[in-house]
Amino acid sequence: MIKNNLSTDSVVSQMEGNIVSDMDGEKVMLSIxxxxxxxxxxxxxxxxxxIKEPISIQELVTVLQSQYDVTPxxxxxxxxxxxxxxxxxxxIQVEDNDHS
Numbered sequence: 001m002i003k004n005n006l007s008t009d010s011v012v013s014q015m016e017g018n019i020v021s022d023m024d025g026e027k028v029m030l031s032i033x034x035x036x037x038x039x040x041x042x043x044x045x046x047x048x049x050x051i052k053e054p055i056s057i058q059e060l061v062t063v064l065q066s067q068y069d070v071t072p073x074x075x076x077x078x079x080x081x082x083x084x085x086x087x088x089x090x091x092i093q094v095e096d097n098d099h100s
Contacts, residue, residue, distance in 0.1 A: 006080050006087075008058040011095045012051050018091060020048065031091060038089070043068075044082055051092060057083070 006012075017032040020040075027045025029038045040048050043064075050060055057079060065075045086092040 006057060006083060006094065007096075008061065008076065009056060009096065011054045011056050012060070012083055012092050013054040014048065014051050015091055015093055020045075029091075031089070033090060036089070038091075047079065047082060054095065 015033075019030045019032065021028055022045075026042050027040040027048055029040055029048070030036075031038070046064070046067075047060065050063060057076070061072065061076045061079050064070075064079065065072060068075070070078075083092065083094075087094065
């Protein structure tokens with residue numbers, strides 16, 4: 001299995017074609033493309049909202065870290081793990097930020 005090569009410089013954004021609803025404070029999503037339902041949970045729903053527009057993983061981690069009591073390393077690890085799951089399901093797109 002090929003491992004997704006995400007770094008904090010990677011820029012992620014939502015793929016089109018997903019219907020997202022709020023259920024008791026948690027986000028649930030239906031992917032039109034694969035016909036599957038996903039429960040993103042509270043934190044996953046928050047990440048989903050933050051990636052409506054393209055955003056670097058570093059910015060994502062910074063925003064979440066300011067809202068939750070978590071170390072930068074732990075936050076980065078959790079965010080990348082969640083994003084890898086979304087990539088595996090074809091729900092987000094990734095660009096490498098090579099604008100140096």
